[in-house]
Amino acid sequence: VKCKVCREHAVVDIRRHNAGFCRDHFLEHVNNQVAKTIKEFSMFGPDDRLFVAVSGGKDSLAVWDILIDLGYDATGFYLDLGIGGYSNRSKEAAVRYAEQKGAKLVVRSLAQEHGFTVPELSKLTGRVPCSGCGLNKRYEFNRAALEEGFDVLVTGHNLDDEVATLFGNVLHWNVDMLGRQAPVLEERLLGDGPDSHPVLVRKVKPLVRIAERETAAYALLKGIDYIVEECPMVEGNTQHRYKEAITLIEESSPGTKHQMYFGFLKRAADRFAQDSGEVNLVACASCGAPTVVYEEGTEPRCSFCKMKALAERRKIEGPRPPRRRRSARSR
């Protein structure tokens, strides 16, 4: 395979583009694709302060690296989830990258902020680890971004992540979630007039055009020392099984993933968004984060605070044995 730009020896072949690239032209191609995505979805401008959620893995370190190289003001945010040696090694990868690149990194730990780790939380609440972990991350990423005064929260979700989520939402016809799957989630405010303040930071996914294999190739060719090992709690994870299934289809029909996701954005997403409509937000009585009241007369309490309260109660009463239930729902 030869590079489609310079005809030199190629190191990466992207079958859905029917193109090979040498190292330098591949890196340029990825940067161009990301720049195009940022522009196409009006994700942010040159003056915005970006907060990049980094896990120490290939995708988040790649998106951070690309944004810095494109000249954006991008600060990293690492949340220590307390998953034993895995969390230590992933934190090291994030810190090491920040030092080498001379980039700013904010580090917080779930244990310090709230008094529990992801494994403890799972044991206490009986919730599957990935579900509790996802809720923790959503909550803490948003809270940290608002507290630290950032304009936009950036995550490293790639094309495969988005397709797997879409696939899961279609398999189970989660129409609410289909109505909200987008590369940009707008900022949301609470309060009226002078009291009005942001409660949900703007969220963007600049890698939606880049396949997972390409973010890995990018990280490797850039010499980014990311953590290759998988989270020990993730084994058999639904999202992972969807990705494997989709990869088999992609192998025999290159371009399927791209068509599924961008076809959805172009031709279907609007219809689901219309159906699900706007939700009315109110402030959580405990923490002030936005939530929704479904029953009149009940005090608004957000999912995170409910989970935290349950964990604290069980800490005193002692945990119940974990329920062996499988979550078929994809988020």
Add this chain to the structure above:
Amino acid sequence: VKVKLRNPDRVVEVSGPGTVSALLEKLDIVPEAVLVIRDATLLTRDERVSEEDEIEVRPVLSGGSADATTPSLVANGCYTTPNDQRTNGEGPRS
């Protein structure tokens, strides 16, 4: 050919020489799901590997959590869904 595999880390011996495609087929690995690495650079499918080569086959698909930002009712920090209300936020719903 010495092949390093990941998760867990291990090394297997595969009879060579041959193309990257043929090697992955012997290992029953889907090429779209991995990077093939030799001397810190990447090999495309048509590249040949020799008997003495040491290569790494690195998986690229990660499980991820239940997606930290998937836009759903519970996505943006902490909306509450009707399901959460019903189960008091206690467990996974299916």
